[in-house]
Amino acid sequence: MTGNRPESKLFENSIPNTAEHNGSKTDKSTSAEVSQVRTPRSATVKPSRMSMAWSEAGWLLFAWLLIAALWELGAYTEVLNPRILPPPSETIPYLLQGPAPAGIGAQRTTFIGAILDTLSRVAIGYLLGIFAAMLVGALIVRYKALRRVCFPIVQTLAPVSPVAWIPFAIALVGIGSPAAIFVVFMAIFGSMTVSAVAAFDSVPEEMLKVGRSLGTSSTHMWTRVIIPAAAPDLMVMARMSFFAAWMAVLAGEMAGINSGLGYLIILGQQMYNMKLVMVGIITIGVLGFAIDRLLLLIQRRLLWWEYRR
Amino acid sequence: MTEMNGKKRRPTQVVFENVSKRFGEKQATKDVSLKVPGGSFTVIIGPSGCGKSTMLGLAAGLDEPSEGYVFVGGREVAGPTENVALLFQHYNLFPWLSACDNVAFAFRNRGMPRKEARRRAMELLANVGLGDYADKVPDELSGGMKQRVALVRAFAMQPGLLLMDEPFAALDHQTRRIMQNYLLMTWQATDATVIMVTHDLDEALYLADRLVLFSGSPGTISEVIDIDIPRPRKLDEDFLASIRQRLEAHLEKEVAYDEFTEAELAKVMGFASAGQA
Ligand SMILES: Nc1ncnc2c1ncn2[C@@H]1O[C@H](COP(=O)(O)OP(=O)(O)OP(=O)(O)O)[C@@H](O)[C@H]1O
Ligand SMILES: [Mg+2]
Numbered sequence: 001m002t003g004n005r006p007e008s009k010l011f012e013n014s015i016p017n018t019a020e021h022n023g024s025k026t027d028k029s030t031s032a033e034v035s036q037v038r039t040p041r042s043a044t045v046k047p048s049r050m051s052m053a054w055s056e057a058g059w060l061l062f063a064w065l066l067i068a069a070l071w072e073l074g075a076y077t078e079v080l081n082p083r084i085l086p087p088p089s090e091t092i093p094y095l096l097q098g099p100a101p102a103g104i105g106a107q108r109t110t111f112i113g114a115i116l117d118t119l120s121r122v123a124i125g126y127l128l129g130i131f132a133a134m135l136v137g138a139l140i141v142r143y144k145a146l147r148r149v150c151f152p153i154v155q156t157l158a159p160v161s162p163v164a165w166i167p168f169a170i171a172l173v174g175i176g177s178p179a180a181i182f183v184v185f186m187a188i189f190g191s192m193t194v195s196a197v198a199a200f201d202s203v204p205e206e207m208l209k210v211g212r213s214l215g216t217s218s219t220h221m222w223t224r225v226i227i228p229a230a231a232p233d234l235m236v237m238a239r240m241s242f243f244a245a246w247m248a249v250l251a252g253e254m255a256g257i258n259s260g261l262g263y264l265i266i267l268g269q270q271m272y273n274m275k276l277v278m279v280g281i282i283t284i285g286v287l288g289f290a291i292d293r294l295l296l297l298i299q300r301r302l303l304w305w306e307y308r309r
Numbered sequence: 310m311t312e313m314n315g316k317k318r319r320p321t322q323v324v325f326e327n328v329s330k331r332f333g334e335k336q337a338t339k340d341v342s343l344k345v346p347g348g349s350f351t352v353i354i355g356p357s358g359c360g361k362s363t364m365l366g367l368a369a370g371l372d373e374p375s376e377g378y379v380f381v382g383g384r385e386v387a388g389p390t391e392n393v394a395l396l397f398q399h400y401n402l403f404p405w406l407s408a409c410d411n412v413a414f415a416f417r418n419r420g421m422p423r424k425e426a427r428r429r430a431m432e433l434l435a436n437v438g439l440g441d442y443a444d445k446v447p448d449e450l451s452g453g454m455k456q457r458v459a460l461v462r463a464f465a466m467q468p469g470l471l472l473m474d475e476p477f478a479a480l481d482h483q484t485r486r487i488m489q490n491y492l493l494m495t496w497q498a499t500d501a502t503v504i505m506v507t508h509d510l511d512e513a514l515y516l517a518d519r520l521v522l523f524s525g526s527p528g529t530i531s532e533v534i535d536i537d538i539p540r541p542r543k544l545d546e547d548f549l550a551s552i553r554q555r556l557e558a559h560l561e562k563e564v565a566y567d568e569f570t571e572a573e574l575a576k577v578m579g580f581a582s583a584g585q586a
Contacts (some may be wrong), residue, residue: 017579094370149536204399204400206397206398206399206400206401207400207403209366209369209371209395210395210397210400210401211399211403212371213369213371213378213389213390213393213394213395214390214391214415214418214419214462214466215415215418215419217418220418228403228405229403229404229405232406273570303405305404305405305406305446305448306404306448308445308448308449309447309448309449
């Protein structure tokens with residue numbers, strides 16, 4: 001890694017800013033006396049974090065209730081056309097009862113079936129994408145030749161819209177889950193690889209030297225030093241990538257992969273069933289939000305040391 | 310950390326023989342020869358960018374010399390070994406490991422089982438009054454405490470050679486004084502050879518058996534000064550005060566010319582002399 005450092009500077013600008021993790025906090029505590037230490041705060045932090053989560057949830061609920069009420073009012077006064085924008089009082093019961101199966105023939109799908117399709121596609125494509133990006137990123141950082149040859153390719157692939165891969169994906173593997181997974185993969189692989197390279201590159205040189213001088217073998221350098229050191233940056237990027245993956249699977253399902261939540265919305269449009277479109281949008285929003293929260297929880301667990309203070 | 314594996318070993322001598330180091334176009338050091346006696350405390354001072362850290366990297370086996378040879382303990386350096394410990398200003402501790410696990414890290418690398426490694430690490434931390442902080446992560450420790458944990462780990466390896474690159478530069482004055490004494494106490498109980506880089510003249514005079522003055526780019530040794538005064542030292546002592554003046558004079562003309570244009574330097578020096586008039 002040592003020799004690659006100056007070169008890696010070139011690419012810094014193309015990386016979303018994750019500088020808050022890059023050691024800026026290491027300098028903070030230098031002026032304290034030797035005998036002095038921060039009072040352990042973990043005991044007081046936990047309940048307050050809990051109550052903060054509750055108040056956050058409360059405001060979220062409040063905001064949406066407000067929007068629902070205004071919407072309802074708009075529909076009632078016919079400011080909003082209820083045929084185009086069905087009010088919550090119609091949509092919510094429709095959602096809870098579970099929309100009837102829609103579509104014809106092979107494309108026929110149930111609401112739950114559509115959700116499962118979409119979730120499994122995004123999960124597989126996302127995990128494969130993250131894993132492949134970390135692997136390729138590590139190889140690029142490790143081998144100078146790969147940095148010269150592969151990195152430019154990855155960088156030019158990163159900005160290609162995932163939807164652009166759909167014709168190719170469908171021609172290769174046909175409509176259905178493999179094509180959707182491929183699209184999700186392509187949506188995150190490039191940008192995640194670029195981020196992974198940046199994250200590995202920004203591990204402080206001193207930390208690597210200390211690791212090596214403590215007798216760490218070169219495999220253990222990766223597993224015990226570089227990956228943990230890069231983990232905060234990687235995690236931030238992985239969370240951002242999820243949104244890209246989520247968009248990509250839905251866009252794919254709308255643009256030719258004829259199943260899943262995205263396709264449900266297209267069906268709603270074709271049958272002029274706006275309640276179905278509404279249900280699709282709500283489900284997409286709620287699931288996306290829930291998964292991001294889940295990733296945040298995983299982040300807290302994985303990066304426990306960052307949440308100790 | 311005082312038991313020395315039973316058998317007495319010979320203190321680790323370090324020898325640089327006509328060492329030059331280039332990084333691409335940049336010549337960091339040129340034809341440096343230096344003998345560091347085993348068990349001594351050598352301090353390197355010199356202007357910014359004159360290759361001090363480079364020298365430590367060569368002795369640690371993290372870099373290879375472009376020309377010349379580096380010997381540690383009579384053997385030519387070929388890669389990092391556990392006989393050589395490193396201490397920097399920052400990033401000595403891994404933020405994702407508790408103080409205890411940071412110390413245990415070194416033992417684990419030697420194949421010691423996790424439980425045993427942690428037990429040994431706990432013991433060492435308790436020995437230096439850090440027992441209560443063993444389960445804290447570095448972010449929860451003050452700068453001084455972090456360096457103390459790093460020092461404990463460095464000495465836990467019973468290194469023959471300890472290389473320190475401005476280890477206390479980020480600490481406040483008071484803590485730095487305490488750490489210097491702490492270092493001396495710990496070091497004197499061992500046979501380790503120490504090479505330390507610092508920009509702090511007081512620190513250099515307080516600690517060094519031997520001062521090595523570097524001058525600017527490419528780095529060469531311009532003077533070696535032996536300080537044969539027993540510790541603990543008082544810095545206002547005549548001999549030390551006179552050396553201090555020599556050092557200041559040396560560094561004055563060694564301003565980092567790399568970093569200032571001649572015109573800019575003239576402006577700054579003009580301002581300074583106007584102030585004295
Ligand atoms: N890995 C590297 N690649 C390229 N140039 C380097 C590298 N390491 C050091 N240099 C250059 O070699 C010269 C000496 O660097 P070195 O870090 O040894 O200086 P130093 O005396 O430790 O300076 P400071 O007091 O600022 O720490 C500098 O000009 C530096 O830019
Ligand atoms: Mg340096």
